[in-house]
Amino acid sequence: MMNIIKTKNYNEASRIAAGYFARAIQQKADALLGLATGDSPIGMYKELIRMHQEDLLHFDQVRTINLDEYKGLSPQNEQSYRYFMNQHLFQYVDIRESNTYVPDGLAADDMQECARYDTLLDKLGPIDVQLLGVGHNGHIGFNEPNDIFMKHTNCVDLTPSTIQANARMFHDAKEVPTQAYTMGILPIMMAKQVVIIVCGSAKASIVKAIIDGAITPAIPASILQCHQNVILIADEEALSLTK
Ligand code: F6R
Numbered sequence: 001m002m003n004i005i006k007t008k009n010y011n012e013a014s015r016i017a018a019g020y021f022a023r024a025i026q027q028k029a030d031a032l033l034g035l036a037t038g039d040s041p042i043g044m045y046k047e048l049i050r051m052h053q054e055d056l057l058h059f060d061q062v063r064t065i066n067l068d069e070y071k072g073l074s075p076q077n078e079q080s081y082r083y084f085m086n087q088h089l090f091q092y093v094d095i096r097e098s099n100t101y102v103p104d105g106l107a108a109d110d111m112q113e114c115a116r117y118d119t120l121l122d123k124l125g126p127i128d129v130q131l132l133g134v135g136h137n138g139h140i141g142f143n144e145p146n147d148i149f150m151k152h153t154n155c156v157d158l159t160p161s162t163i164q165a166n167a168r169m170f171h172d173a174k175e176v177p178t179q180a181y182t183m184g185i186l187p188i189m190m191a192k193q194v195v196i197i198v199c200g201s202a203k204a205s206i207v208k209a210i211i212d213g214a215i216t217p218a219i220p221a222s223i224l225q226c227h228q229n230v231i232l233i234a235d236e237e238a239l240s241l242t243k
Contacts, residue, residue: 002211002225004242005233010199013233014043016133020049020195020231022057024129030061034130034188036141037084040197041131045089051117057097063124065133067141069103070177071110071155079169081107103153103181112151114180121153121187130191134198137161138206138219142182143240149217150234152184161199194230196221208241 007013020046024031035041051057066081073080082102090100101120107113126132129230132140137159143150144159158166167173188194198207210221211232217223224230 002160002232003238005213005231006239007233007235009041013046013197013199013235017041017044017045017195017197017233018051019086020193021131021161022051025057025059025062028128029058030063032124032126033062033064033166034127034207035064035066035085035089036131036133037068037088037219038133040133040199042088044197048089049092057093058127059093061099062095063099063129064101065121065124065183066102067182068098068182069105071105071179071181072177073105075102075105077105080173099239105120105181107181109183110155114115114155117153117181117183121183125187125190127187127191128196129193129195130188131193132188132196132221132224134164134196134203134206134210134221135162136202136206138210138221140185140188140221140224142180143185143220144145145219146217149185149220149223150182151186153181154184155179155181189223189227191227192229194224194227196224196230196232197234198232198238199235201240203234203238204241207232207238211242 041051069081070084075082143154163176166195167176170176209219215222215225
């Protein structure tokens with residue numbers, strides 16, 4: 001059973017989501033946070049930065065591990081997820097860079113990079129709180145609709161719809177990488193708590209499928225129905241099709 005929190009808007013969703021992460025850090029100074037990029041978490045990161053600036057929250061022992069990274073992009077590339085994390089969170093708080101982990105987009109060997117990330121997850125984990133956004137097709141991380149749930153870190157071919165959705169961040173759709181590294185479903189399911197942020201009417205039908213639909217790898221986020229401690233934070237628009 002998912003715990004569903006309906007909010008008036010994105011800002012309220014961001015504030016509530018930030019509360020879960022702040023509590024995790026307050027309870028455990030070296031909490032391991034599973035982080036995401038995209039539009040959904042930006043407001044929550046702003047809220048965490050505000051708490052830090054008001055001296056309410058400290059990241060000096062916090063550890064973070066990100067869900068995914070484009071293959072082929074360097075940390076200096078403005079479209080890389082490492083760059084995104086620096087821009088939207090890390091540079092504004094007292095986190096140590098050596099405590100932040102993102103897959104290496106420039107790794108020479110895909111299989112070695114996936115194995116390295118899984119070893120890291122085993123060593124650092126389990127994740128205390130995992131943040132997730134959801135793609136329009138139900139992807140989590142870059143685990144796209146599939147015949148099976150991919151358990152471990154893998155290097156995926158992005159679907160045309162995901163490439164199209166992400167093209168908004170690039171100058172030209174042709175610049176969107178066609179492959180990405182993503183954490184598998186297992187470390188997400190093993191996280192002690194999962195916080196999902198979904199806002200806007202464009203996500204209404206996928207939100208309905210995730211909450212009420214079948215558990216199927218065709219909609220990767222549907223597996224979260226099996227997790228013991230999921231908080232789905234959604235605005236009225238995203239919940240407009242859900243009873
Ligand atoms: C990003 C990620 C993706 C996004 C999803 C939703 O690290 O893992 O699964 O969470 O594509 O993106 P937004 O929030 O931009 O709608």
